[in-house]
Amino acid sequence: xTEAPAVDKAGKEEKxxxxxxxxxYDSSEYEQMLSLYERTFNVIxxxxxxxxxxxxxxxxxVLIDIGSKSDGRVSVNEFSDPEEIVVGNEIEVFLxxxxxxxxxxxxxxxxxxxxxxxxxxxxxxxxGTVIKGKCVRRIKGGFVVDIRGLSAFLPGSQIDTxxxxxxxxxxxKTMDFKIIKVNNQNENIIISHKILIEESMAGQREELLRTxxxxxxxxxxxxxxxDFGVFVDLGGxxxxxxxxxxxxxxxxxxxxxxxxxxxxxVYVLEFDQEKKRVYLGLKQLQKHPWDEIQxxxxxxxxxxxxxxxxxxxxxxxxxxxxxEGLIHISEMSWTQHITNPTQMVSMGQVVEAQILTxxxxxxxxxxxxxxxxxxxxxxxxxxxxxxxxxxxxxCNVTNFxxxxxxxxxxxxxxxxxxxxxxxxxxxxxxLYKIGDEIEVVILGVDVANQRISLGRKQLLENPWDTLxxxxxxxxxxxxxxxxxxxxxxxxxxxxxxxxxxxxxQLSTIMIKNFGEHFRTGDxxxxxxxxxxxxxxxxxxxxxxxxxxxxxGVIDEYIRRFSLPKKFSLxxxxxxxxxxxxxxxxxxxxxxxxxxxxxxxxxxxxxKASGEAKPETEAKAEAVAESPAGESATSAEExxxxxxxxxx
Numbered sequence: 001x002t003e004a005p006a007v008d009k010a011g012k013e014e015k016x017x018x019x020x021x022x023x024x025y026d027s028s029e030y031e032q033m034l035s036l037y038e039r040t041f042n043v044i045x046x047x048x049x050x051x052x053x054x055x056x057x058x059x060x061x062v063l064i065d066i067g068s069k070s071d072g073r074v075s076v077n078e079f080s081d082p083e084e085i086v087v088g089n090e091i092e093v094f095l096x097x098x099x100x101x102x103x104x105x106x107x108x109x110x111x112x113x114x115x116x117x118x119x120x121x122x123x124x125x126x127x128g129t130v131i132k133g134k135c136v137r138r139i140k141g142g143f144v145v146d147i148r149g150l151s152a153f154l155p156g157s158q159i160d161t162x163x164x165x166x167x168x169x170x171x172x173k174t175m176d177f178k179i180i181k182v183n184n185q186n187e188n189i190i191i192s193h194k195i196l197i198e199e200s201m202a203g204q205r206e207e208l209l210r211t212x213x214x215x216x217x218x219x220x221x222x223x224x225x226x227d228f229g230v231f232v233d234l235g236g237x238x239x240x241x242x243x244x245x246x247x248x249x250x251x252x253x254x255x256x257x258x259x260x261x262x263x264x265x266v267y268v269l270e271f272d273q274e275k276k277r278v279y280l281g282l283k284q285l286q287k288h289p290w291d292e293i294q295x296x297x298x299x300x301x302x303x304x305x306x307x308x309x310x311x312x313x314x315x316x317x318x319x320x321x322x323x324e325g326l327i328h329i330s331e332m333s334w335t336q337h338i339t340n341p342t343q344m345v346s347m348g349q350v351v352e353a354q355i356l357t358x359x360x361x362x363x364x365x366x367x368x369x370x371x372x373x374x375x376x377x378x379x380x381x382x383x384x385x386x387x388x389x390x391x392x393x394x395c396n397v398t399n400f401x402x403x404x405x406x407x408x409x410x411x412x413x414x415x416x417x418x419x420x421x422x423x424x425x426x427x428x429x430x431l432y433k434i435g436d437e438i439e440v441v442i443l444g445v446d447v448a449n450q451r452i453s454l455g456r457k458q459l460l461e462n463p464w465d466t467l468x469x470x471x472x473x474x475x476x477x478x479x480x481x482x483x484x485x486x487x488x489x490x491x492x493x494x495x496x497x498x499x500x501x502x503x504x505q506l507s508t509i510m511i512k513n514f515g516e517h518f519r520t521g522d523x524x525x526x527x528x529x530x531x532x533x534x535x536x537x538x539x540x541x542x543x544x545x546x547x548x549x550x551x552g553v554i555d556e557y558i559r560r561f562s563l564p565k566k567f568s569l570x571x572x573x574x575x576x577x578x579x580x581x582x583x584x585x586x587x588x589x590x591x592x593x594x595x596x597x598x599x600x601x602x603x604x605x606x607k608a609s610g611e612a613k614p615e616t617e618a619k620a621e622a623v624a625e626s627p628a629g630e631s632a633t634s635a636e637e638x639x640x641x642x643x644x645x646x647x
Contacts, residue, residue: 052107054089064093064107072105079109080149092116110149117148121189125179133191134174138167145177145191152177158192161201162223162233165260198236205236209276212237216268217285222258230254232266232280239278241266246282248289248322250308257282289322290363301355302372307345315341317353317367325365327353334370334377334450335409337395344369377447380410384442384452389459394436402432404440404454412452414440421457421464421536422497424490426483464533467497471528471538476545481522484514491524497538501526505541508567508575517561524561547572 052066062085063071074093079085094111124131133145133152142155154177156164164170177191212218220232220239229242246257258264266280297303297319305317305325314328327345329338338344345351353367384390384406392411396403401415416425425431432438443453471477471493479491479499488502503511505526511517518524526540546554551569558566 050093050095051090052093054085054087054091056087057085062109064091066093066095066105066107068105070105072107074107074109078113080113113149117150118187121147121150121179122182122184125182128178130176130178130196131191132174133177135170135172138171143167143170147177147189147191150187150189152179152189152191154191154193158190158194161194161197161236162221201236208234208237212268212271212278214268214270218266218268218280220264220266220280222260222262222264225254225258225260227253230258232264234266234278237276237278239266239280241280241282245269245280245284248283248286249320250318250324289320290360293323293358293360297355297358299355299358302352303355303367304350304352305367307347307349307351310341310345310347312340315345315351317351319365323365325353325355325367327351327367327369331356331366331368331370333409334373334375337403337411376410377450380452381445381447383407384410384445386442386444388442389439390442391437391439394432394434394438397428397432397434399428402428404438406440406452410452412440412442412454414454414456418443418453418455418457421460421462422467422495424482424498463495463497464536467495467538468531468533470495471497471531473528473531476525476527477540478523478525479540481518481520481524483520484518486514489514489518491526491540493538499528499538499540501540501542505529505539505543507563508543508571509563509565511563517563522561543572543575 050066052064052072054062055065055071056063057076060076061073062076062079064074065071072093072095076082076085084091091109092112093107093109094115095105096108096111097106121131123129131147133147133154135143135154136146136151137144139153142153142158145152145154156167158180159170175193176196177193178195179189180192180195181190182188218234218239220234222230223233223238224231227243229240230246232239232241241254243251243254246254251257264282265285266282267284268278269281269284270279271277272279303317303319303325305319307315308318308324309316314326314331316324316326318324327341329341329344332338332341332344336343351369352372353369354371355365356368356371357364357366359365390406392404392406394402395405395411399416401413401418403411403413405411416428419425419428419431438456439459440454440456441458443455443458445452477493479493479501482490482492482498484490488500488506491499491501493499501524503514506514506518524542525545526542527544528538529541529544530537530539532538542557546557546569549569554567554569554572557563
């Protein structure tokens with residue numbers, strides 16, 4: 001007997017089982033009902049988009065029928081558009097799992113929207129279409145923008161063509177964007193709003209580049225303000241207005257003239273076609289203030305202005321925008337020694353002045369402050385007659401003399417040659433200090449040039465009348481070494497009279513370095529070989545002194561001063577015979593040279609063209625022009641004595 005196949009046996013068992021379970025239906029009815037039931041389910045797969053219908057809304061849950069054995073639940077928070085949540089609406093959802101641990105469908109509306117939106121993003125990037133998005137929050141370098149559930153990055157540089165001053169105003173704002181980069185692997189999206197602005201202005205920019213010319217007047221919007229100027233937007237094209245072209249007047253910063261986003265008119269100064277750069281001006285649209293200056297001001301007018309600049313030689317005063325004048329330090333006070341304008345004025349101070357000169361061609365204005373007050377120099381001759389003695393304080397020490405303040409704001413110069421009748425002054429600072437109170441004689445008052453010449457030696461009688469009898473030619477004297485110099489040594493005779501021993505009168509042989517042999521303070525015997533009262537000079541000779549002495553005195557002299565080579569009485573006698581035909585034209589300043597402070601005026605101060613000289617400079621020039629032995633006043637009376645004594 002043949003055994004029945006295994007399949008038939010299994011089928012029979014299944015039919016028997018169905019027959020047992022369903023007693024109300026026969027097998028044909030059951031098969032028919034099963035077929036109808038199975039057709040009500042869709043073939044669904046996990047991790048795919050599926051269509052479904054909203055069948056109910058229970059609180060925060062939306063029930064969705066996707067044709068499965070059970071309905072799925074989606075939170076209302078996943079719907080970006082609340083109007084979609086309507087029973088009966090067909091929507092697309094993402095099927096994450098057919099059954100979770102509880103046997104429920106796991107659906108996501110948000111993921112479905114993101115997948116669909118990503119496809120649109122890629123398509124928009126490829127086609128260059130515009131999309132909308134909402135700036136949700138600020139992050140470093142830009143914004144996070146929500147595009148229908150997807151997060152995109154908006155760099156700060158891609159927001160607008162002009163600089164952004166307040167980023168917070170963009171938070172929560174919905175804007176149009178273009179996608180400039182998409183990374184499918186990392187799902188990164190970079191967008192730009194600036195591109196849309198540039199595209200909208202491209203035609204305007206091209207038109208402007210084609211038609212712009214030097215001398216045109218254009219409308220502009222202030223885009224950015226820097227220390228050196230202002231950048232403006234001409235309509236798709238940027239231009240620069242330099243700080244010097246903003247105003248005819250002096251300004252501290254461009255923000256003093258314009259403000260951000262301000263609409264202004266500008267003048268085209270230059271256009272660089274190659275670099276596409278436009279240089280603009282604002283002040284060129286206004287009339288230059290100097291064009292009307294002749295109608296507004298004249299010499300002698302009193303004006304008021306603000307100090308806008310300080311230099312070593314004066315202060316610049318702005319009397320109106322674009323018109324400035326210089327108050328030189330010499331025009332600030334009749335009497336005070338002004339070495340720096342800060343002694344009288346400060347930055348930003350409003351001062352009054354008088355117009356001294358107007359140079360329309362060079363656009364220069366000279367002003368004076370002291371002219372608004374009476375000139376005290378007019379009465380100085382009455383208060384300080386020539387020849388009178390006065391006490392004052394040393395207020396300045398220079399290499400050519402000392403300035404002595406006679407009263408508040410009034411001082412005069414004691415030239416180095418007027419300090420002593422007989423002494424050669426090497427360093428005035430060793431004798432006088434600022435603040436020392438001394439007595440002086442008025443030698444001259446020059447009201448026109450505002451100078452007072454003073455003297456110290458004139459307090460004493462001129463000793464040269466009596467010195468002639470004491471220091472006769474041929475007389476011997478003991479003197480003290482003051483200063484060895486290149487051509488000999490300066491010595492001091494009794495009664496503090498400086499004189500000179502030339503090198504040829506110290507030894508019969510040449511001495512190279514006097515400082516090694518004749519030191520300051522050494523005593524030395526010599527004979528006077530020349531006395532010149534007019535030129536106030538005395539010349540001595542050691543050789544002439546030794547000529548009448550024995551060899552022992554000569555040897556002692558050689559030993560005492562460590563002379564390099566011995567010489568005899570015979571050598572001296574031969575030397576003196578040659579001296580009889582030698583004429584020594586002695587002047588201390590010629591012999592000493594640079595070792596003696598010359599009567600030079602101090603360095604001149606820089607100043608504007610056409611201005612008066614500073615008071616100290618004028619005084620110094622008077623010193624330089626006068627004979628060293630006489631005051632500036634007496635020099636005019638005795639021109640024949642010029643360039644005589646300078647020591």
